[in-house]
Amino acid sequence: MHLHKQHIVISKYSITTKRSIVMDSHTQNENPPKLKVHLVTCTDSAEFRVLSESLTRASVVGLDAEWQPVRRTFPRVSVLQIACGESTVFVLDFLSLPLSSLSEPLRELFVSPDILKLGFGFKQDLVYLSSTFCSHGGFDKVEPYLDIKSVYNHLQHSKKHASNSNQSKSLSTICGEVLGFTLSKELQCSDWSCRPLTEEQITYAAMDAHILLDVFKVFQAKVVKEGDVILESTVLSNPDAxxxxxxxxxxxxxxxxxxxxxxxxxxxxxxxxxxxxxxxxxxxxxxxxxxSSCWVTVPMDEVLLKVVKKYGEKILLKKSDRKPKSSKKKGKKQSLINGIRKENHFEKLGWQGTSPWDPLVGGNGSPKFLCDVMVEGLAKHLRCVGIDAAVPYSKKPEPRMLIEQAQKEKRVILTRDAKLLRHDYLTENQIYRVKSLLKNEQLLEVIETFQLKINEDKLMSRCTKCNGTFIQKPLTTEEAIEAAKGFQRIPNCLFNKNLEFWQCMDCHQLYWEGTQYHNAVQKFIDICKLSD
Known part of the structure; x- marks a missing residue:
């Protein structure tokens, strides 16, 4: 079928991860890779042809999908990301592309024996992809396939430890442990059905797919080094060569x-x-x-072929997988406040009344927040502007433990978890559900909602690592060197710059007012509009 030529916008982005750094402190984390991202919005385009050419050479690809959550039915997949090669990711916009022209090429990719597919819990993505392409036959399997969760487990020395890790480790955490830097997941719940996609959304989607390739490289190098894959010499004796x-x-x-x-x-x-x-x-x-085949591929090399043979998996969808599961909580009673569902009560009221830090109720007058795991990035931003923002004692606390911590420390819980709003132990004015998705917007939302007073003197006055406060008197270079022994490394280039060093009184982390510090100060001056 001939496709009419459409006007398309081709975007390529250099991707870097932005970090929230209060002051310059030494870190061993590596920077994320820079990628070329191709936004594919039409099959009759140069970008789609580049995708086809890339898949003829690829032996390993990373797959990921994004969708807008809906209730009771499977969501329609809005974006599919395919990472190929060292630095290239293709973002396929399913709301612009004709699905009828994509179903067969994708089906061939999913079952091609020459391409190893990498994913992170990709079975769920495949279910939603199959539903999205249901009028074109859907998809029922992916092979050969390797889940990054399995890769991570193999990289652990203890099987018992690996099993426990598999239950709690997110892709961001695995990336941090294996590659040395973490992924921001704040755009995971953004509106993927809205067009045009923002540069931040495309960047986020591309990095999620490409990071799978980087983790796999570490895994492949390890199994080859340890002799898990035994190489055999190949004799080219065929006379037809x-x-x-x-x-x-x-x-x-x-x-x-x-x-x-x-x-x-x-x-x-x-x-x-x-x-x-x-x-x-x-x-x-x-x-x-x-x-002709949609994408003619090249067989895997011997090393990869043996890796696939030993560790490869297969995703196979049953008929039951293709039907939305009915909720088992239909009959569950909802917590009520004067006859109103608790979560709706808090949602409609937003924030009213007296804060727990108000002197009228026994507080010290200083705003104090408790940010759950869904808004950890907001906690660091609040610390950067001088606001006391704690995080839970444990990484995965029970709701009751979170609420008890907030009560004990006279804090307001900040979250994006709607389920937490209906917990029985919550009291009035103890929780606020943040509506914004991006950290900068979340910061402004909290400042406006709670009428917080931000001034330039308070910027960078708290430790972003632990929320502690700094010592009142700065350290000299000699004092900083002594304090850092066996704890933290200070770059030699700072010794002759006559800088002042500051130390957190809680975790003893050292900071200094270098270039990153001044950039961070200016960043929050601009965000909070303190120069107006």
């Missing part, structure tokens, strides 16, 4: 892997130079015509 493409097609007894690779590479060259229409047919042998 010097034959041309025409002779290779006539030879029906080809068994050597190298010859098959040569054959497919040559076929890909023929297709690339003769046509770009995925529905075109090409001659395979005398008197035989066959529809």
């Amino acid at each position: 010097s034959l041309g493409l025409k002779d290779l097609f006539r030879n029906h007894d080809i068994s050597d892997k190298v010859l098959r690779a040569q054959c497919r590479e040559a076929l890909a060259i023929v297709r690339a130079t003769t046509c770009s229409d995925v529905s075109q047919i090409i001659p395979l042998a005398e008197g035989m015509i066959q529809k």
